[in-house]
Each structure stands twice: as C-alpha cells, then as structure tokens.
Amino acid sequence: MKRLVNSFGNAARGLLRGFATGGNLLWQVLAVAVVVAVGLWLGFAAWQWVACVLCCAAVIALELLNTAIERLCDVVQPEQDARIGAIKDIAAGAVLWTAIGSVIVFMICIATAMK
Numbered sequence: 001m002k003r004l005v006n007s008f009g010n011a012a013r014g015l016l017r018g019f020a021t022g023g024n025l026l027w028q029v030l031a032v033a034v035v036v037a038v039g040l041w042l043g044f045a046a047w048q049w050v051a052c053v054l055c056c057a058a059v060i061a062l063e064l065l066n067t068a069i070e071r072l073c074d075v076v077q078p079e080q081d082a083r084i085g086a087i088k089d090i091a092a093g094a095v096l097w098t099a100i101g102s103v104i105v106f107m108i109c110i111a112t113a114m115k
Contacts, residue, residue, distance in 0.1 A: 014064075015064070018063075018064045018067050018068075021067070024063055024066075024095075025060065025063050025064070025067070028056075028059055028060050028063055028099075029060075031056070031059075032056045032060075035052050035056060035106060038106075038110065039052060039109070039113075042110065042113040042114065043113065044109060044113055045112075045113070048109040048112065048113060051105050051108075051109060052105065052106060052109060055098075055101070055102035055105050055106065056102065058098050058102065059095065059098050059099050059102050062094055062095045062098050063095050065091070065094075066091040066092055066094065066095050069087065069088065069091040070088050070091065073087055073088055
C-alpha cells in the first residue's frame with residue numbers, strides 16, 4: 001500500500017512540475033476552459049462530454065510526455081544536435097496532431113449540439 005501511495009505522490013509531483021515549467025500546458029489548460037464553457041453554454045450531451053474530455057486528456061498527456069522527452073534530450077545532449085532536434089520536433093508533432101484532431105472533435109460536438 002505504501003508503494004501505491006508513493007507512486008501516486010510521484011505522479012502528482014510530475015504533473016505539478018509539468019504544469020509549472022511547461023509553457024504550452026498553460027495554453028492547453030486555457031483551451032480546456034474554453035471547451036468546458038462552450039459545452040456548458042450549448043448543453044453538450046454525455047457523449048459530447050466524453051469525447052471532449054478524452055481529447056483534452058490526450059493533448060495534455062502528450063504535452064507532458066513531450067516536455068519529458070525534451071528534458072531528457074537536453075540532459076543526454078546539451079549541445080545543439082540535429083538528431084536531438086528531430087526527436088523534439090517529432091514529439092511536438094505528436095502533440096500538434098492530437099490537438100488538430102481534438103479541435104475537429106470539438107467542432108463536431110458544437111455542430112451536433114446546435115442542431
């Protein structure tokens with residue numbers, strides 16, 4: 001039981017560190033606030049909330065992973081390196097791809113809620 005509590009503590013600390021140091025995470029939290037406000041205003045159905053929550057969680061989770069990858073790359077190779085740059089770009093691309101898909105899902109939810 002103690003290991004489980006420690007694991008949750010470590011995860012919570014990682015989440016707080018990610019939010020404290022990851023500049024893009026603040027934008028994504030703002031986007032979540034917009035999604036919630038629009039969802040409440042339009043009266044999203046349960047399936048729309050589920051879709052939006054999953055998308056928001058995916059984008060934030062990937063941004064946290066992206067931040068971790070960038071930090072690890074900086075430790076492994078502090079100097080400028082094209083290979084490290086490519087790794088960082090690919091990780092950032094994963095976040096962008098998920099964010100684009102999430103925007104599409106959000107737009108579908110808006111369109112169906114307005115019918």
